[in-house]
Amino acid sequence: MYARWGLTIPLTGVPLRAHAPLLAALADAGYTDVWTSEVAGTDAFTPLALASTWAPALRLGTAIAPVFTRGPGLLAMTAAALAEVAPDRFRLGIGASSPVVVEDWNTQSFVDPFGRTRDTLRFLKRALAGEMVDEQYPTFTVRRFKLERPPASPPPILLAALRSRMLRLAAAEADGVILNWLAASDLPRVRAELEGAKDGFETVARIFVCPTDDxxxxxxxxxxxxxxxxxxxxxxxxxxxxxxxxxxxxxxxxxxxxxxxxxxxxxxxxxxxxxxxxGSPQVCRQKIEEYVRQGVQTPVIALLPTPALASGEGGVLETVLLDLAPPYTEV
Known part of the structure; x- marks a missing residue:
């Protein structure tokens, strides 16, 4: 019934090195994807590089890599490296992030986030295709940049989007959209702004899940x-x-x-x-399924801590992940 079913990594309270056996078991449980965020924990790319070897059956995605905190060339190089190590399994999700992350923590100016995201998307499409980019964009200028190791298969690029303008940009120019902090009942409003997207356009939603009856x-x-x-x-x-x-x-x-x-x-x-x-993991899974019914191709669970998970009792995390897995998949 579900083509894709994702999990946000790294998991809270689990050391990054301890993810290897967990990720290896995800594919057998029915998960198809792991996605990362980038705020103040790990960066977006290192966990995916590790996952590419720990769980070679899983698809990898960033949700998201901010467009302000790396230069356009460095962002292209990082994405190209991951696309090379995991060909056809990597999705590059980019977005504006927030003033706190960009200005307060990374000392960059958070100016014209829509324009910067648009221009970064346009640059990345050309750079990852192996083109020489020598362009004055409205928000930055790139002079004679060309990847030395362009990926044989450029990764699809998805945009994090909230309101109409960014959603319409995603539909017009990106390969998909990444949604965050919305209810399943909000999806008809959001999807209306994505009318006209090309075939194969992917809708990813990060969903906060707290598997507890408390x-x-x-x-x-x-x-x-x-x-x-x-x-x-x-x-x-x-x-x-x-x-x-x-x-x-x-x-x-x-x-x-x-x-x-x-x-x-x-x-x-x-x-x-x-x-x-x-609710129980089974109840949470049923609620996730509502996002799928409302048009999300890739639901991505952001697992929140619970008293049971925090107890560290043997096997609790693994059991919860299994109970949150889809009933079956058709990939």
Missing amino acids: QRYARELGRRMIAGYLTVPAYAAFHRWLGRGELLEPMWRAWEAGDRRAATAAIPDEVVDALVLY
Whole structure:
């Protein structure tokens, strides 16, 4: 029933070197993909390079590599290297990231994120195809850059997108889109902006999954995460666009006033329940399946910590991953 089923790596609380046996078992369980994020943990590419040898049956993807924190040439070289080591198994997901990541942590200017993402996409398509790029783009200039080792099969490039403008850019020029922090019920609104995408266009969604029956724990964790993410201007605008402005306005007002505790407490249960999936692993899997029914080709689980997982008891993580696996696949 499901062509693809992904997991975000590295997993919280698991040393990177300890992922080898876990990843090797994922394909047998029905998983097809592993995807990475890049915030303040590992970079997006190192775990995938390791996974390419630890689990050669799995497809690899970045969700996402920011377009501001590496120069265009370095981003092309890094993507080309991974495409060479894992031919036809790598998907390059790029996106704007956020002012905190770009400016506060990486000392780069976060200016015109839409333009920078558009121009990086256009540069990468040419560079990864092996072309000499000598171009003055609106947001940067590249002089006579040519990959010495262009990949024999250039990786598809997917864009992280939230609202209309970036979604339409993805549909017009990219090979797919990466979605984040949305409910399954939001997908019709998002998909309407992707009309006209080419055949084979892929919709990837990162889905936060907290496999526990402890509703109080899941909601408390969900509130903390939502307060941290949806107060970022781009995500706030996204959820206003999705129609959650009235529900989240008390959180935004409290956050703006500097009252983090009040902001977290102001998030309604219905918002938490829509954006963070919780319940038994089997219940969570059924909720993930709703994203697939709404048009997501590749659901990517972002596994959140639970008391059971934090206990470190032997076999708990492996059991949870097996229980979250798809019932069967058709690849």
